[in-house]
Amino acid sequence: LARVVSIINLKGGVGKTTSVINIAARVAELGLRVLIIDIDSQGNCATGLGIDKSKVENTTKTLVLNPEKAMSCRYSTDIENLHIVIGDGRLISLEQEIMADLGRENYLADSLESLLPHYDLVLIDTPPNLNLLSINALSASDGVLIPVQTEYFALEGLAMLTNSIKEVRKRINPRLGVDGIFLTMHAPTILNNQVAGLLREHFWEHLVEPPIRRNIKLAEASSHGQPITVFAPKSNGGEDYAALAENLVARWAIV
Amino acid sequence: LARVVSIINLKGGVGKTTSVINIAARVAELGLRVLIIDIDSQGNCATGLGIDKSKVENTTKTLVLNPEKAMSCRYSTDIENLHIVIGDGRLISLEQEIMADLGRENYLADSLESLLPHYDLVLIDTPPNLNLLSINALSASDGVLIPVQTEYFALEGLAMLTNSIKEVRKRINPRLGVDGIFLTMHAPTILNNQVAGLLREHFWEHLVEPPIRRNIKLAEASSHGQPITVFAPKSNGGEDYAALAENLVARWAIV
Numbered sequence: 001l002a003r004v005v006s007i008i009n010l011k012g013g014v015g016k017t018t019s020v021i022n023i024a025a026r027v028a029e030l031g032l033r034v035l036i037i038d039i040d041s042q043g044n045c046a047t048g049l050g051i052d053k054s055k056v057e058n059t060t061k062t063l064v065l066n067p068e069k070a071m072s073c074r075y076s077t078d079i080e081n082l083h084i085v086i087g088d089g090r091l092i093s094l095e096q097e098i099m100a101d102l103g104r105e106n107y108l109a110d111s112l113e114s115l116l117p118h119y120d121l122v123l124i125d126t127p128p129n130l131n132l133l134s135i136n137a138l139s140a141s142d143g144v145l146i147p148v149q150t151e152y153f154a155l156e157g158l159a160m161l162t163n164s165i166k167e168v169r170k171r172i173n174p175r176l177g178v179d180g181i182f183l184t185m186h187a188p189t190i191l192n193n194q195v196a197g198l199l200r201e202h203f204w205e206h207l208v209e210p211p212i213r214r215n216i217k218l219a220e221a222s223s224h225g226q227p228i229t230v231f232a233p234k235s236n237g238g239e240d241y242a243a244l245a246e247n248l249v250a251r252w253a254i255v
Numbered sequence: 256l257a258r259v260v261s262i263i264n265l266k267g268g269v270g271k272t273t274s275v276i277n278i279a280a281r282v283a284e285l286g287l288r289v290l291i292i293d294i295d296s297q298g299n300c301a302t303g304l305g306i307d308k309s310k311v312e313n314t315t316k317t318l319v320l321n322p323e324k325a326m327s328c329r330y331s332t333d334i335e336n337l338h339i340v341i342g343d344g345r346l347i348s349l350e351q352e353i354m355a356d357l358g359r360e361n362y363l364a365d366s367l368e369s370l371l372p373h374y375d376l377v378l379i380d381t382p383p384n385l386n387l388l389s390i391n392a393l394s395a396s397d398g399v400l401i402p403v404q405t406e407y408f409a410l411e412g413l414a415m416l417t418n419s420i421k422e423v424r425k426r427i428n429p430r431l432g433v434d435g436i437f438l439t440m441h442a443p444t445i446l447n448n449q450v451a452g453l454l455r456e457h458f459w460e461h462l463v464e465p466p467i468r469r470n471i472k473l474a475e476a477s478s479h480g481q482p483i484t485v486f487a488p489k490s491n492g493g494e495d496y497a498a499l500a501e502n503l504v505a506r507w508a509i510v
């Protein structure tokens with residue numbers, strides 16, 4: 001059965017979507033079957049993989065409300081072994097629709113059940129806020145991955161996030177672990193190195209190397225609708241995400 | 256009476272907080288009385304201005320729920336003419352507390368009334384999602400400012416945002432205008448220039464110059480708890496935000 005992992009950080013713009021796309025692509029390249037689920041209404045995962053959202057009929061909203069349709073919510077990508085369930089603006093109204101339901105936190109976990117046998121890894125991209133859909137993602141997950149930009153504001157939200165994860169583990173999903181914290185958009189500046197030092201000191205047991213260096217090729221890849229493994233595998237971004245993904249696979253011990 | 260302006264973009268990490276702090280600081284330096292209101296539970300505005308949130312008693316939550324305490328929710332900063340109402344984790348529960356109330360969208364507008372005579376400009380920092388507090392900000396505002404990072408993912412959310420603004424204007428606040436769209440984290444790369452070109456083409460009537468160039472001094476300033484006007488006024492970031500703020504003051508014709 002697939003391991004389900006949410007990539008989450010309440011701070012905006014730290015590289016959650018970029019990480020989901022590029023870790024998933026590298027793990028798929030290694031021959032493992034990967035499914036991305038985008039629960040962010042911005043739906044950037046589809047864009048970053050070159051998929052036209054307006055042509056897609058079933059989305060994450062379909063998956064959450066209709067578990068029997070789960071298999072037909074998956075779309076293939078240009079990457080072998082990599083499928084995606086696409087997020088879009090329809091997710092905005094979903095939260096209000098299920099807010100009063102019994103077991104509202106477990107919709108996604110229930111819908112995922114029929115998909116897990118078909119994959120080795122499920123990666124969930126989340127929005128920069130802890131809404132009911134993010135809680136659904138945490139409730140359905142075995143672990144979380146936390147990308148942290150090596151800047152000051154990004155440090156601030158980390159304590160709030162780890163408290164929220166503990167809360168979800170206590171009240172909804174006892175198996176939820178922290179699979180790793182990794183550094184993103186890291187440049188060799190004094191500030192970035194200072195913050196990296198602080199993170200290594202406080203979170204050393206969770207830190208997964210290497211840091212993802214700031215690299216314009218990663219932003220360019222997204223604008224071309226390709227993961228970095230296809231667009232520029234030999235770039236800094238390509239090499240960093242390949243090494244990170246391989247370290248994660250070893251941690252997950254997926255064989 | 257003060258002009259109330261919300262800085263908003265549903266995309267995370269595009270420079271909303273950095274812009275609130277640095278525009279406010281420059282406008283205050285010009286002698287105008289400015290109030291920042293932080294409705295983002297991350298509370299990065301206080302950090303970026305060197306204020307220790309744990310020592311603060313009244314916050315934005317206090318302001319929203321107790322209009323009679325409005326005057327004592329303001330805190331001074333190291334910048335003359337610049338005050339702030341501080342956001343923090345207590346805002347997370349606020350949304351649920353007022354969700355079922357009559358006129359729930361107008362709490363902030365009602366609380367601000369007694370403060371407006373004391374200021375020329377009120378800038379509201381918002382979180383990267385359209386929650387009830389963001390709606391409160393839009394309902395209380397005369398205009399919005401939209402920072403846009405010159406990258407592909409940032410383009411995507413823009414259409415959704417302008418639709419939401421139109422919706423708020425139609426159903427809650429007819430006076431809500433778009434005071435400006437400006438470019439942030441702009442580097443002289445092919446990608447950034449391409450996206451800037453697209454933005455100039457589609458939004459030329461709203462675009463306020465100059466673009467804010469990517470400049471590590473802006474991130475460093477925040478880690479020192481100072482606006483760029485104090486930390487490094489002669490840096491690219493200092494000059495860009497000074498020019499942008501002056502162009503905005505001219506647009507707002509605040510005298």
Ligand SMILES: Nc1ncnc2c1ncn2[C@@H]1O[C@H](COP(=O)(O)OP(=O)(O)OP(=O)(O)O)[C@@H](O)[C@H]1O
Pocket residue numbers: 011012013014015016017018019040044126127128184185186212213214215216218219220222237265266267268383406407408409
């Ligand atoms: N290592 C990197 N080097 C350079 N640019 C990067 C890097 N990682 C991400 N980016 C770019 O930075 C921007 C923010 O990244 P991304 O959108 O992945 O963050 P996010 O956390 O998913 O944002 P949100 O909070 O809005 O969901 C994007 O334009 C992306 O292309």
Ligand SMILES: Nc1ncnc2c1ncn2[C@@H]1O[C@H](COP(=O)(O)OP(=O)(O)OP(=O)(O)O)[C@@H](O)[C@H]1O
Pocket residue numbers: 010011012013128151152153154266267268269270271272273274295299381382383439440441467468469470471473474475477492
């Ligand atoms: N022009 C710039 N050049 C370099 N770094 C910048 C610039 N503007 C902002 N930053 C840095 O980029 C990061 C994101 O900026 P900021 O936190 O202001 O964005 P935001 O839109 O408020 O994020 P959120 O969506 O989480 O509220 C911060 O670490 C900030 O210091």
Ligand SMILES: [Mg+2]
Pocket residue numbers: 016017018040044126127
């Ligand atoms: Mg994202």
Ligand SMILES: [Mg+2]
Pocket residue numbers: 271272273295299381382
């Ligand atoms: Mg912010």
